[in-house]
Amino acid sequence: AEYMGTVLNRIIERHPRFFSFQHTMPPKEVPIATIERKFILDALKQGCRIDGRGESDLRNINITFGEKMGTVEVQLGTTRVLSAVSGDVVAPYPDRPNEGFLNFFVDFSPMASPFFEPSARPSERNIEIHRLVERAIKETRAIDTEALCILAGSKVWSIRCDVHILDHGGNLTDCVMLAVVTSLLHYRRPDITVVGDEVTIHSVDDRQPVPLSLHHIPIALSFAFFDDGNLWAIDPSLKEELCCDCTLVYTMNIHKEICCLQKAGGTPLTIQTLMKLAQIASAKTIEITEFIKQKLKDDADSPHRKVIQSFGYSKAKDPIDVFAQKQPPAQ
Amino acid sequence: LKAGSKVRLGGGVHQDKSTIVASKYGVVRKGLQGRIFIDNPTQKRYIPSVDDLVIGVVVEKHAEQYRVDIGIAEPALLPSLSFEGATKRSKPNIQVGGVIYCRVVVASKDMEPELSCISPHVKKEWVTGQSLYGELQGGYVFKTSLSLTRKLLDEQCYVLQCVGQSVPFEIAIGLNGMVWVNAASPLHIVVITNAILNSEYMSDEMTRVMVEKLVSSI
Numbered sequence: 374a375e376y377m378g379t380v381l382n383r384i385i386e387r388h389p390r391f392f393s394f395q396h397t398m399p400p401k402e403v404p405i406a407t408i409e410r411k412f413i414l415d416a417l418k419q420g421c422r423i424d425g426r427g428e429s430d431l432r433n434i435n436i437t438f439g440e441k442m443g444t445v446e447v448q449l450g451t452t453r454v455l456s457a458v459s460g461d462v463v464a465p466y467p468d469r470p471n472e473g474f475l476n477f478f479v480d481f482s483p484m485a486s487p488f489f490e491p492s493a494r495p496s497e498r499n500i501e502i503h504r505l506v507e508r509a510i511k512e513t514r515a516i517d518t519e520a521l522c523i524l525a526g527s528k529v530w531s532i533r534c535d536v537h538i539l540d541h542g543g544n545l546t547d548c549v550m551l552a553v554v555t556s557l558l559h560y561r562r563p564d565i566t567v568v569g570d571e572v573t574i575h576s577v578d579d580r581q582p583v584p585l586s587l588h589h590i591p592i593a594l595s596f597a598f599f600d601d602g603n604l605w606a607i608d609p610s611l612k613e614e615l616c617c618d619c620t621l622v623y624t625m626n627i628h629k630e631i632c633c634l635q636k637a638g639g640t641p642l643t644i645q646t647l648m649k650l651a652q653i654a655s656a657k658t659i660e661i662t663e664f665i666k667q668k669l670k671d672d673a674d675s676p677h678r679k680v681i682q683s684f685g686y687s688k689a690k691d692p693i694d695v696f697a698q699k700q701p702p703a704q
Numbered sequence: 705l706k707a708g709s710k711v712r713l714g715g716g717v718h719q720d721k722s723t724i725v726a727s728k729y730g731v732v733r734k735g736l737q738g739r740i741f742i743d744n745p746t747q748k749r750y751i752p753s754v755d756d757l758v759i760g761v762v763v764e765k766h767a768e769q770y771r772v773d774i775g776i777a778e779p780a781l782l783p784s785l786s787f788e789g790a791t792k793r794s795k796p797n798i799q800v801g802g803v804i805y806c807r808v809v810v811a812s813k814d815m816e817p818e819l820s821c822i823s824p825h826v827k828k829e830w831v832t833g834q835s836l837y838g839e840l841q842g843g844y845v846f847k848t849s850l851s852l853t854r855k856l857l858d859e860q861c862y863v864l865q866c867v868g869q870s871v872p873f874e875i876a877i878g879l880n881g882m883v884w885v886n887a888a889s890p891l892h893i894v895v896i897t898n899a900i901l902n903s904e905y906m907s908d909e910m911t912r913v914m915v916e917k918l919v920s921s922i
Binding site for chain 1: 717761763773799801802819840843844845846847889890891894895897898912918921
């Protein structure tokens with residue numbers, strides 16, 4: 374029996390994978406070689422990035438609009454994000470009768486990267502991006518939730534923005550922000566008339582749907598720092614992001630206002646660096662905002678969009694009449 | 705194929721009694737060392753087969769072996785003594801994150817693949833640093849698709865010839881899609897990397913123009 378014990382032990386030692394009772398965790402992140410890390414740093418010290426960009430060059434941005442108003446796919450280099458906005462009329466919370474709802478859902482799909490796990494619990498990175506988007510849009514009142522009120526105490530708009538990450542090629546923050554903002558600008562909600570206590574929601578065949586009112590357009594720009602804060606690069610690609618010491622995200626609008634500032638990583642930065650990067654971010658924000666507006670205009674003018682709008686999507690021909698009730702209707 | 709001839713089978717084909725049957729879609733090709741395999745230009749995921757030369761990154765280091773990531777589901781095994789002239793007392797000390805150029809020795813779909821840095825032809829000890837396989841020092845390593853790798857391994861590879869006329873470099877190509885490049889300065893390496901990545905779907909003429917444009921930036 375002792376002999377069998379030692380033989381079994383030896384077999385178990387030799388083949389740990391088949392006999393391990395400890396669940397082997399798959400690698401959390403792309404395994405990056407030492408020479409890759411060293412090379413990215415050396416190249417940056419000589420002023421060149423691995424894809425040949427300059428330190429303040431962004432990758433190509435490509436925006437495609439879906440058939441439904443409010444669906445947008447944004448590509449930032451190889452990173453791809455899909456955003457879809459939808460609206461619904463619901464009852465407000467009783468303690469906030471004048472406020473509508475604006476909710477964001479960011480989904481880190483496993484299709485984006487083999488290192489995203491399909492768990493119900495959002496990961497740290499997921500929460501970080503979600504919070505950044507919320508802060509940049511809700512807390513700066515880019516969309517005022519009070520403007521989403523239809524009839525105080527009984528009817529408000531609930532706008533929902535679903536973001537799906539399709540491909541992780543680095544710098545998800547910027548791409549997600551771009552997708553969210555473009556889809557909010559692209560979305561059209563049904564027109565509403567309120568007469569006293571009567572609310573009429575017009576179908577899209579009756580009246581042209583109305584855009585959401587965005588007071589300003591926040592654009593996020595990420596900077597990655599290397600070599601203890603001495604070297605920086607805008608819009609890091611996947612490998613650069615994995616090798617960097619620290620990232621700084623400037624969320625600004627064209628009025629040179631900083632909507633949101635986020636720094637992840639402990640590298641100390643000088644005030645001069647922060648100011649210089651704020652200037653660069655501001656200039657890039659203006660370029661990107663112009664680009665988005667041009668793309669939206671091109672889509673609105675395109676014959677494809679006009680054909681979709683002339684057929685409309687709803688089947689109901691009569692406008693929907695809603696009478697206000699003493700109790701808000703059950704959800 | 706003539707009856708009674710000996711062939712080696714590569715990826716995508718298997719033997720069914722006395723016939724060779726394809727198990728995936730694509731073009732039948734004869735590859736390195738006369739091996740018959742199925743070529744699928746859109747494939748990016750590597751499927752290991754015996755005698756393939758691959759480049760991997762060390763992810764774990766154990767007493768008797770290294771675990772090397774070669775782009776497949778599980779890291780492959782590289783025994784610590786599988787280096788030319790290695791004994792228990794003198795064997796290379798490779799750290800996690802090291803890049804290794806090696807050969808696939810065992811590759812079946814039921815077992816985890818095994819690698820080796822022992823070459824049947826070049827018999828230089830690992831200590832001298834002149835052995836054919838082993839750790840790659842310096843340079844830069846990046847991942848491409850499998851079809852680009854096969855194109856680069858061709859003797860008449862146009863993009864490498866074009867680049868080599870202006871920029872001297874050394875290169876190691878792994879059939880798992882990984883390519884290692886080393887040149888005089890980081891800027892040269894960046895130029896070579898981008899030339900290789902851009903040339904995947906380009907014709908010879910377009911490649912020549914592209915390489916000229918990139919090289920002029922040095």
